[in-house]
Amino acid sequence: MSMGFGPRRLRGTQASPRRSDLDDDGAPKARFRQLLPYLLEHKKVLGVVIALSALGALTGLAQPLLVAEVISRVEAGLELEWLVWTLVGLVVVSALLSGYRHYLLQKTGEGVVLSSRKQLIRRMLFLPIREFDERRTGDLVSRVGSDTTLLRAVLTQGLVEAIGGALTFVGAIIAMLVLDALLFSLTIVVVAIAVTTVVTLSRRIRVASRKAQERVGDLTASVERAISAIRTVRAANATHREIDVIDKDAEGAWRMGLQVARISALVVPISGIALQVAFLVVLGVGGYRVASGAITVASLVAFILFLFMMIMPLGQAFGAINSVNQALGALGRIQEIIDLPGEAADDATTTQNVPTLADSTQPALAFQGVSFSYPERAHRSEAEKVVAEEIGEDAVAALTGPISLEGGSTRAPVLTDVSFEVPLGARVALVGPSGAGKSTVFALLERFYDPTAGVISLGGSDIRNLEREALRSQLGYVEQDAPVLAGTIRQNLLLAASEATDADCIDVLQRVNLESVLERDPAGLDAPVGEAGVMLSGGERQRLAIGRALLAAPPILLLDESTSSLDGVNEQLMREAIDKVSEGRTLVVIAHRLSTVVDSDHIVVLDHGRVVGEGTHSELVKSTPLYRDLAKHQLLV
Incomplete structure (x- = not known):
């Protein structure tokens, strides 16, 4: 594995794609061959469909010949004998074959949508965290929903049927050529003009379809944003303004759809x-020509029937071209995500197993000269563009760092030359003002990002030499906003410990003083928590998140502001619970309330991304002005 610690080239800094791989609007262009893997997953069923289409083509081609024979026999005054019943039988068989073929195509179309969604979701949930920083949730959801649905149209709106129709088309052409070469020549000129026109227009359909799907993605993102923050929107009397924003996105999708x-x-x-x-x-x-005696009435009728049989598959082919180009527009957005490297792309070169901390003589965790800057964003959202127009580019750069569309640059450093150690079994606290870089330390420990310089080690091993999943199995992480997933209490607890029993779940809820939630709902562990845990209070959400981490029982616990939403009584109970579970474990705590960390074995003080002091509470009060000021403001000195 490469051990270079310079800035990594991230999204937006890679080599530009070839112009031939881009649509007219500069977006990645999907090609038909990229659709083939989705279709070939169902090759057996498609083989049956094509066989049925071939049989249908043969029964269809036989009908005009029988009609011509019927007319000839009627003109000659001969008996029809078996001809009528044969013709009726062919019509019935053709209808039955068509119905069964339609069912198989619908079934296969749903299978294509399912496989594409599975592949997209699998890739999406393993994307690097930086991709979620850049992209809007609603747009990603739209790719899984509406974009994948368009792939169904490739099958259900004529592609495979057009393959079967091609047999009918070729058979009709041969029959028409045999019946009358002159009429065939005139017909083929009209058909050639139509095909040329369709092919020309189809190129524009692909670009327009992709833009339409992008506008749908914008609409989904706006709706998701408003709904997820509906209480904030209502409290700010901003409902009408949000509706106006969503209306504009809806109108944009409508215009592109038109x-x-x-x-x-x-x-x-x-x-x-x-x-x-x-x-x-x-x-x-x-x-x-009939009047001149060049051909018979029966031949003319047969020719007209074959003409209809030639035009019908031609219409299917036009529809297939239309649907395929719309699907390719959506597939371009799907492939854009699938082609992104997964988070574990670098793990393929890992060389070490996760060390057994209990047997290690090295510190549990260590930062050695670590610096980090968040990767530069490759593009702006529409909202950011509006802000830039309102306050100016210089102000945007001062707030977030310059946004370079060319790539290759990063924002101002968040951490600079940070070094400290966390001894095995110790309780270490990270303190400092907001924006000091404390939460970034945890993000680097979890390998949501890798440092731009320096080394982070676990038990003496560089964490970049460890697989991410194995690394994270050693860490229990409670984030600052304590996210709770929609579902039940049990589902949230089992997120990191799927094998835990109901007794284990109830025990951990008691340890974090959350048994009252079970008592107030007869569903117990199956009590719903609502979207993002809205049916729980802020403190209950935080305690549930802590309980989830405790249930997994990792050797290292990372608690980011774990008591910030608790009142005094519950804070004391939570401290007692943490004291119990921290026995025999390493604990790293981020806190603004110094009262929760004054008894820590070691305290690291961060300010503007740098370590400005280390030691115990009493040592830091004497040696570090920033810590002393924080302690004074919280009446701890």
Whole structure:
């Protein structure tokens, strides 16, 4: 594994794709061959469909010949004998084959959507955290929902049927050529003009379809943002303003949808116009040729029937081109996510197993000259563009660091040359003002990001040489905002400890003083917590998140402001619970309330991303002005 500690090249800094791989609007372009893996997953069923289509084509091609024979026999005054019943039988068989083929195509289309969603979700949930920093949740959800749905149209709107229709098309052409070469020549000119027009328009459909899906993604993101913060929106009397924003995104999606509809509206009637023009030509010229004795009435009727049989699969082909190009527009957005490297891409070169901390003579955790800057964003959201227009680029750069569309730069450092150790079994606290970089320390420990310089070690091993999942199994992390997932209490507790029993869950809830939640709902552990835990108080959400970490029983606990939402009584109970579970474990705590960490074995003071002091509470009061000021403000000295 590479041990270079310089800035890594992240999204937006990679080599630009070739122009041939981009659509007209500069977005990644999907190609038809990228659809093939989704189709080939169902190759057996598709083989049956194609066989049924071939049988359907043969039964269809036989019908005009039988009709011509019927007309000839009627003209000659001969008995029809078995011809009528054979014709009826062919019609019935053709209908049955068509219905079963339609069912198989629908079933296969749903399978394509399912497999694409599974692949997209699997990739999405393993993306590096930086991708979630850049992308809006609603847009990602839209790719899983509406974009994948468009792949169904590849099958259900004519692609495979067009393959079967090609047999009918070729058979009809041969029959028409045999019946009358002159009429066939006139017909093929009309068809060639129609095909050329469709191919030209189809290129515009792909670009317009992708833009339409992007606008749907913007709409989904706006709705998700408003709903997730609905209480804040209502309290700020901003409901109407949010509706206006969402309305604009909805109108944007509507406009792009209309653009696709306008282009499609030009494609759809072409087959109808081609049929009408060809029919009129054949009727006029064919009638003249019948009158002149060049062909018979039966031959003209058969030719007209074959004409309809040729135009019908041609219409299917036009529809297939339309649906495939819309699907390719959506597939480009799907492939954009699937082609991103997963978070564990670097883990392929890991060389070490996670050390057994209990047997290690090294510190449990150690930072050695660690510096870190958050990766530069490759693009801005629409909201950020509006802010930039309002306050100016310089102000944006002062707040977030410059945003370089060319890539290759990073924001101002969050951590600079940070070094400290966490002894095995010790309780270490990180303190400092907001923005000092405390939570970033935890983000680096969890390998949500890797440092731009320096080394972070676990039991003496560089964590970049360890697989992320194995590393995280050693860490119990309670985030500052204590996220709770929609679902039940049990589902939240089992997130990190799927094998835990109900007794284990009840025990850990008692240890974090949360048994009252079980008592107030007869569902007990199956009591719902609501979206983002809205049915729990802030303190209850925090205690549930802590209980979730404790249930996994990792050797190292990382608690980020774990008591910030608790009142005095529950804070004391929580401290007692943490005291119990920290026995035999290493504990790293981030806290603004110094009262919760004054009895720590070691305290690290951070300010503006640098370590400005280390020691015990009494030592820091004497040696570190910043810590002394914090302690004075909290009446601890």
